[in-house]
Amino acid sequence: MPRRSEAKSGAGSAVRFFVYRSPMKKPNTSPAKATGRCALEWIRPEIRALRAYHVPEGQDLVKLDAMENPYPWPEGLVEKWLDTLRESAINRYPEPSPEALKGLLRKTMRIPDGMGVLLGNGSDELIQLIAMSMQGSRRDKPRVILAPEPTFVMYRLIAMACGLEFVGAPLRAADFSLDGGTVLDAIEKHQPAVVFLAYPNNPTGNLFDTELLLAILAQAPGLVVIDEAYTPFAQTSRMEWLRDWPNLIILRTLSKLGFAGLRLGFAVGHPEWMEEMNKLRLPYNINTLTQASLSLALDHFSVFEEQITRIRQDREKLFRALSAREGVTAWPSRANFILFRPAGKSADAIHAGLREQGVLIKNLHGNHPLLENCLRVTVGTPEENQAFLEALGIVGVK
Incomplete structure (x- = not known):
């Protein structure tokens, strides 16, 4: 209903006017309709088409x-670990960029001098940071992440989640070796922003040919990431290549060594790459207990x-x-x-x-x-x- 108001002018005459207020629209408070609207209208179609990474229950099996490493920590080391945890100030935020832990990693993992080190909550977070830093378009199309397949499924999943195009170059069916012609042709055609190479490959377990890896590094227009998650079991690494190839990043994880529950991965590369990717890293991504536990473990790496x-x-x-x-x-x-x-x-x-x-x-x-x-x-x-x-x-x- 309109409401009448009155005001007086300076000349003493009264000016009458009406103020109209439209009735308030009643909001839709239906939880079912709101949930459906969020899922169907706002989540990107390519995300809705994905399946979540499935981890089956393994209790009592x-x-x-x-x-995983099936062996527990020795009892004596467990006691030292518990003493270390008792001294951890979990009421405080963790060290944002734990240089002491990085120093232990440099020594234990024989990281070349002058290289940058970026820590992640497992190597999965680092794969995600690499993909996020490469988001964008080329000639009005999403940038491409390329990897030989079959391989670690998170390369594809994270690329799609970040709005990038994923291209898989099939391995040879007989022995899962790299098909040089196929992968180099794919690089030439798609000009990928990133090439991921698992070394050894997961789930096939094999090492790719050294000369082909070098050919990929030479031809790739963007970044090449050699993922060495399983290198302790292979007894070989390409870490020394970092000195000669500024477009190379080496990924490692400590999960397979016996620390899967602590979740620490690290990327090694030229400082320029690490500095840019560090801008996207969430603060305090390595928790206090992980930092303390792994500092102790690396001191007893033997x-x-x-x-x-x-x-x-x-x-x-x-x-x-x-x-x-x-x-x-x-x-x-x-x-x-x-x-x-x-x-x-x-x-x-x-x-x-x-x-x-x-x-x-x-x-x-x-x-x-x-x-x-x-x-x-x-x-x-x-x-x-x-x-x-x-x-x-x-x-x-x-």
Whole structure:
């Protein structure tokens, strides 16, 4: 309803006017409609089309699916660790850029002098930072991230999440080696902003040809990232190449060494790259307990080197045992896992049967055409490996 107001002018005459107020529209407070509107109208279609990275429950199972170090810390080191944690001020924010921890990494991992180091909450965060720093368009099209496939799925997932185009260059089907013509032609055609190369490759476990890696570095117009997550098991690294190739970044993670629960990865490259990517790093991304725990662990690194040696030895034993099974094709591995393909029985059935027997491995069937009917098993303790082999026999792979 209109409301009448009155004001007087300076001459004493009254001026009458009306102020109209339109009735307030009642807001839509339906939670169901609001939720549907957010999901259907605001989330990008390419994100809605993705599947979340699935991590299966492994409680009470022989867990051989996630490439973890199966050995716990020695009791004496655990006691020192607990003393260290007691002194940690968890009421305070962590060191924003822990230089002491970086110094330990430089020494332990033999990082070349003059290179920048960027820490991440696992190497996944660093892959994301690299992709975010490369966001943009070229000739009105999204920039490209390229990688040989099959490989670590997060390269593709993070590229798509960042609005970049992902291009996969297929590996050779027989042995998962790099097809030089295919990958170099793809680089020439797509001019990628980043080329990711897992070395050793996950999930195939093999090392790519050195000369082809150098050819990729020479031809790539942008950044080349060599992801050395499994290098402790391969006993080889391309860290020394950093001196000669300013377009190279080396990625590492400590997860596979025995620190998966602490989540620390690091990128090494020329300082210019690290400084730009550091601008996108969230503050305090490495928590206080991780910093304290890994500083202690790196001071006792020989303990974990001994564990890695045992895992490499057990890998060869497990590979021979798998290869001896009728109808099984197992691929030689330089990582802490083995890719294999059974004949005459589906990977889905074997995976489900092993789980019923209390053993969890990774089913890769459906992840990529070259991984048809493939499974991947992590190298565990001798007892865990034996439990896997016995369960494999029970489900019909003898």
